[in-house]
Amino acid sequence: MLQFLSDLQQFRFLQYALLTGLMASVACGIIGSYVTVRRITYIAGAIAHCTLGGMGIAGYLHKEQGLTFLTPLTGAVCAALLAALVISYMLHRSTMRLDTILSAVWAIGMAVGIIFISKTGGYNKDLMSYLFGDILMVSDQDLLLITVLDLIVTALVLLFYNRLVAISFDEEFARISGIRVDLYNTLFLCLVALTVVLLVQVVGIILVVALLSLPAATAGQLTTRLPAMMLLAVLLCALSTTGGLFLSYAPNLPAGATIVMLAGVLYLASIFLAKIRGRRDTP
Amino acid sequence: MQTATEDIVISLRGVDFGYNGELVLQDVNLEIRHREMIGIIGPNGGGKTTLLRLILGLLKPLRGQVLVFGQPPARSSHRLGYVPQHMLYDNRFPVSVLDVVLMGLAGKSGIGPFSRKTVHAAEEALAAVNLSGYRNNPFAELSGGQRQRVLIARALASAPDMLLFDEPTANVDTTAGEKLYEILEQLNERMTILVVSHDIGFVNRHITSVVCVNHQVVVHPTSALAGQNIIDLYGHDMALIRHDHRCAREGHQCSSS
Numbered sequence: 001m002l003q004f005l006s007d008l009q010q011f012r013f014l015q016y017a018l019l020t021g022l023m024a025s026v027a028c029g030i031i032g033s034y035v036t037v038r039r040i041t042y043i044a045g046a047i048a049h050c051t052l053g054g055m056g057i058a059g060y061l062h063k064e065q066g067l068t069f070l071t072p073l074t075g076a077v078c079a080a081l082l083a084a085l086v087i088s089y090m091l092h093r094s095t096m097r098l099d100t101i102l103s104a105v106w107a108i109g110m111a112v113g114i115i116f117i118s119k120t121g122g123y124n125k126d127l128m129s130y131l132f133g134d135i136l137m138v139s140d141q142d143l144l145l146i147t148v149l150d151l152i153v154t155a156l157v158l159l160f161y162n163r164l165v166a167i168s169f170d171e172e173f174a175r176i177s178g179i180r181v182d183l184y185n186t187l188f189l190c191l192v193a194l195t196v197v198l199l200v201q202v203v204g205i206i207l208v209v210a211l212l213s214l215p216a217a218t219a220g221q222l223t224t225r226l227p228a229m230m231l232l233a234v235l236l237c238a239l240s241t242t243g244g245l246f247l248s249y250a251p252n253l254p255a256g257a258t259i260v261m262l263a264g265v266l267y268l269a270s271i272f273l274a275k276i277r278g279r280r281d282t283p
Numbered sequence: 284m285q286t287a288t289e290d291i292v293i294s295l296r297g298v299d300f301g302y303n304g305e306l307v308l309q310d311v312n313l314e315i316r317h318r319e320m321i322g323i324i325g326p327n328g329g330g331k332t333t334l335l336r337l338i339l340g341l342l343k344p345l346r347g348q349v350l351v352f353g354q355p356p357a358r359s360s361h362r363l364g365y366v367p368q369h370m371l372y373d374n375r376f377p378v379s380v381l382d383v384v385l386m387g388l389a390g391k392s393g394i395g396p397f398s399r400k401t402v403h404a405a406e407e408a409l410a411a412v413n414l415s416g417y418r419n420n421p422f423a424e425l426s427g428g429q430r431q432r433v434l435i436a437r438a439l440a441s442a443p444d445m446l447l448f449d450e451p452t453a454n455v456d457t458t459a460g461e462k463l464y465e466i467l468e469q470l471n472e473r474m475t476i477l478v479v480s481h482d483i484g485f486v487n488r489h490i491t492s493v494v495c496v497n498h499q500v501v502v503h504p505t506s507a508l509a510g511q512n513i514i515d516l517y518g519h520d521m522a523l524i525r526h527d528h529r530c531a532r533e534g535h536q537c538s539s540s
Contacts, residue, residue: 037376159394166389169376170367176339177441178361178390224421226377 004249016143017135017255021241023146024198027153029234031195032216033226034157034188038168041213043189046102047083048196048208050109054079055130056116063120072130073142076200077149079109080193088186133204133256135245146201149194156191164188165226202241203256214263215240221270236266290316291353292445292475293338295500298347300333307333311347311500320471323479325496331479334496335449338477339365352444361390364438364446366431368453380425381418383433384409387440408440409433412466428459435466445475452480 008014035044058075061067083105090101117127129137138146157164163184167174175181199208219232244259293315300308308330315321325331336342337349340356351359364387384405385397392401409415412432417425422433431451438446451467452460467476478490495501 037373039373162385162389162392162397163394165378165382166386169373169378169383169386172341173365173367173386173437174390175341176360176363176365177387220377224377224423225379225382229377 004246007249013136013138014249016138016140017245018242020135020138020143020146021202021245021259022238023143023150024195024202025237025241026234027150027195027198028211028237029215029219029232030157030230031153031192032212032237033219033230033233034164034168035192036213036216036220037226037229040192041209042102043087044192044196044212045209046087046106046109047080047189047193048200048205049106050083051076051079051197051200052113052130052205053109053111053116054082054113055126056113056120059126060116060120071139071141072126073145073197073201076197077145077194080197081190083109084189084193085186088182088189091185092182129204130200131204131206132254133200133202133207135202135241135255138201142201146198149198153191153194153198156187160184160187203259207256207260210260211237211240211263214260214267218263218267218270221274236263240266292317292319292351293477294348294350295337296348296350298337298344298349300330300337300342300344306345307498308337308496308500309498313494313500313502315475315477317475318471318473319475320467320491321475321477321494322490322492323477323494323496324481327481329497331496332449334494334500335447335477335479338447339363361441362444364441364443366434366438366446366448366451368450375423378422379418380414380420380422380433381405381409383422384436384440387437391441404442405436405440408436411439411470412436426455426459428455428462431455431459431463432466435463439470443474445477446470448476448478448480450480451478 004014008018035041054075054077055072056075058070058078059072062070062072087101087105090096091098094101113130114127117130120126163174163179166177166179167181167184167188171181195212196208199211203211215236216229216233218236219229223229223232240259240263244262245255247253247262248255248258291314293313295311295313298308298311299306300311311334313334323331323334333342337344338351338356340349340351340360349356352362353359381402385402387408388397388401388405392398397405406415406418409418412435414429414432414436417429417433422430425433431454435446446467448467451463455463467478470476493503495503
């Protein structure tokens with residue numbers, strides 16, 4: 001326990017890990033709340049898995065072709081945005097089932113990633129760290145990009161908050177009242193994509209959906225208005241990432257999985273709390 | 284003549300609409316004038332909601348023309364206030380009553396937080412449906428009738444020139460329904476109102492004309508139909524019987540009997 005605190009003062013990688021977690025929590029709480037009330041967790045899941053393709057291609061070009069400016073993180077950003085645009089185009093312009101579109105994006109993205117990772121030399125430790133996250137490996141360049149993405153997401157959500165809420169609540173009414181629903185939905189999916197990329201750095205592709213939905217769901221149990229839900233979700237997410245990092249450090253557990261376990265425990269506790277409260281209100 | 288055409292709020296001319304090659308509405312001609320209170324009735328699947336969605340610009344006609352305030356709906360639908368059936372969306376959505384009313388203004392206000400003026404407009408709309416005291420209550424905790432009134436306030440907030448209701452009494456009890464129609468009557472003093480309802484008994488007392496929709500559209504002035512003797516004879520059941528007669532293609536003669 002003390003080991004963690006003394007190492008935190010000493011080691012840059014641990015400071016970066018902590019900062020990455022806190023930074024991602026801001027976008028995670030805000031976007032996660034939207035995703036939860038709109039019930040589109042599976043869109044986020046498809047985008048998350050699709051980022052493997054981007055990371056695989058970027059990693060390959062970086063190592064094999066010497067394009068050193070490309071990092072897995074930039075590849076993930078491109079893949080996630082592309083996935084968001086494809087999904088949003090198909091949603092608005094085609095009559096295909098959403099379910100089918102998401103499965104296609106999800107699976108094709110992963111397949112591309114696996115092929116490129118297999119063709120990339122060196123120790124193939126990458127796949128595991130993409131899938132399950134490696135928060136302790138965040139570089140200073142990554143941290144800079146994470147900060148920029150975080151600021152973009154937060155600023156855009158705050159600017160367009162009213163319209164996004166109106167669309168989330170009642171899309172048809174929003175359309176009639178003159179809001180350009182398709183445009184804002186596309187913007188929104190791009191923000192989800194950027195948030196997913198941030199979270200992939202923290203907990204990895206497979207666990208993104210958990211971190212996006214668990215703190216928001218916990219906050220939803222305890223609040224009645226969206227801004228309060230978002231704020232609480234940000235705090236819970238920060239608590240989970242920081243706490244998870246702390247708990248996993250000494251016993252050398254995987255940080256991403258520990259973070260998600262903590263978020264899960266908080267969620268179960270909130271259900272329990274809501275039950276007790278409900279029983280007290282209705283004797 | 285000039286005033287008569289200016290008076291027309293909604294006009295449909297020769298409108299056909301269908302899904303997957305099957306016509307739901309055929310050759311619809313309809314004109315709605317300023318400050319009318321119109322009831323749209325008809326059997327399920329007859330095209331009531333489709334007609335409403337054409338007027339709102341959510342659907343485009345296969346043939347013919349829909350004009351709202353003399354313009355295509357895409358350009359003028361923001362002048363319409365729409366009150367949907369409330370069961371259609373997530374009733375656990377974390378918003379307060381005032382938040383919901385403010386959504387009626389989200390398209391018109393700029394980016395960033397709502398201005399004080401916008402919030403004031405929402406508060407006035409809430410007062411118009413007698414729910415000022417509930418502004419900070421969670422929307423999810425209201426009764427069906429109260430929710431319906433909040434949705435009316437949301438539609439009113441943007442100061443529309445016409446209100447359209449989809450089954451306003453579908454999810455509320457009789458007393459709450461009466462209260463809703465009282466509010467509608469007050470609003471009708473300043474704007475045109477269109478009500479889609481299967482419940483013609485409710486509609487009847489306040490409505491100036493009835494539009495029957497069953498693939499085709501027939502308009503009846505209510506004065507010609509709403510004889511007191513019919514009400515006496517049929518009481519509550521009148522709703523059902525009139526519904527059948529006036530919407531059957533061959534049954535329109537009953538209006539003169």
